[in-house]
Amino acid sequence: MDISDLRIALFSGNYNYVRDGANQALNRLVGYLLRQNAQVRVYSPTTDTPAFEPTGDLISVPSFAIPNRPEYRVPMMLSPGVKKDLKAYAPNIVHLSSPDIAAHSATRWAKKHDIPMLASVHTRFETYPRYYNMAFLEPILVAGLRRFYRRCDAIVAPSDSMAQVLRDQRMNYDVGIWSRGVDRDIFHPSKRDVEWRRSFGIDDEDQVVGFVGRLVMEKGLDVFSDTIDRLERRGVPHKVLIVGEGPARQWFESRLPNAIFAGFQSGPDLGRAVASMDMLLNPSVTETFGNVTLEAMACGIPVVAARATGSLSLVADGISGRLIRPGAVQNYADALQDYCENPELAREHGAAGAKRAERYSWDRINHGLAETYVRLVRQRAEGTKHLPYEALR
Template structure:
């Protein structure tokens, strides 16, 4: 007969291979919706799951009778939603405080991370307050900058006031660039932390360049292919793209214009540039081939918080021409992997495109050094940074439970 050991084994003496936090992530947008917030947030959630965290994703239903998917590696909690005006393919979460209080009472998260500031995000903030949960947030979209492009510039101040109130109620707001942190600080935003966006360097790679795709575009080795990726909308400043293309054609350059994305400006662009190639919405796998097969990435937007397409293009070996703002400020090195134009001199955008596109040797030289600049933006590194921010928010909020104290001791804030 076996005799009991003098020192019985205590299960808690065997810690998990990695600390596991219970993280509720709240967002109004999620794949298959195609936008920078949805795509990068999905990468972050995947990264947190790989780091052994227990993630609960709270989002609006994308179709009426949608049910939570299983075997995703995280839990889905679906709320009511409605189409966003002017963006019918996207959903806006409806107020859901009562439902969130109920859900989080039954399954209490250690921290709530809110990625969007709509009604669902506000409800999550209020529910977390009721349950005394720490909250962090992301600043991912310049809604205050968009207002001037849609004839409601007078809403800029109220929008900024709302966003300031929203984010200042959280323990920390993550922003993707130092420039945005400086701007928001001037508007009274507090507790800001710079955490860059990541890029999938295995997918976005110069090796994806395709002679077959270029042949479909009727672009030979002497043709300069300009590419623009993003929503075809006023806030993307696409007049600059059209002006670059028209000026190069007028100068006799062999040039093609490829536009990836869709939106309300498509017909306007088609009328002005009838021979442009409209690729529409693409899968990420196909998009990677488009980037690598082009010669110059035109990104004239002035309303980005980051601009994920900038680092995707660079990782693909594609030189970037952008204004000196958002991700371009941090990751485009003039003459090394692209060119920057001052926001104060918008007329220089076209002249710079002319100088660059009509110098194939310069384009080729710069293309060879683009990828090295963004190699450090691996999603695993970004997820580790976010993990540290979440841990610090928990530590600073209240006295953690004994379980949390053990876990937080293994995480570097």
């Protein structure tokens, strides 16, 4: 068989109702598959106010809003209507992109119908409790994730560093890579816009420390703001530019009263905003890849990031940016100060990052995942598939 023979049922906890890096990657994947004449059907919660139009056919899965984070929805068990739709569609592979209730239900449906399953890992869910004073839950979450991923025929991670974490956690025997790409027409050094900077009161000689992402605590907002406090106490001249929206914006604004909040940006506007920074600070440890890190590199600006999954596979420490021990505020501040006081070093590291970013082509990356689908379907048909991890215990 080849890619055009695929009939993929893709389950997502958030395909398009809130914009984030994971669901944008999924939509790009579906677009690529459809161009290869594969068939794809997406099952996800929906709302009346989606963040963007979905790519491909989207079937609504019953869901409920999270009480303290109503912008997100939790998928429930597959309804009889969804199961009827699945049966009529008759997929030959199931892709699970979030370990939620609907995905657990989908694993049971796929096993019953002898359909191979692949799971993609998009975020480190087990680390989230750290940001809400519930770190004691982490081992429980790891155990739950292990049970889920071991039921799949294979799992894919967006970076080598995250794949190694999954192997160390014994999540599955078959761990592959589905990386991320970057649109070089949008994210490029040429998109830097001096007039746009000036519109925010940023002088041409100002060194701008940027943050890009959803404004939620799990993105490391506390570490970011503590680092900026250190820079200010040291008297290092700089400006702070925050790009993004989210429920923690009010908290972030109160912590950084001198920062410039540009709000949500997308497409060419986002490329312009990133290229108009002088350095990016990304202290998050929850990313499995770090789309914003790659986008900043493509724009030719150096990245100061946590030495954690995702950034470890992207940033060459001391060459295209700096990798800092998670939470080490003083070291983050040291790295930013070096760039602020030595713009030539920042330009050198930024240029190295832009060269590395040239490797990341969306079509090449998505083709690799499509070939993994084909392999799993073929293995199931030939009876040569690897047994799911749980069957080997």
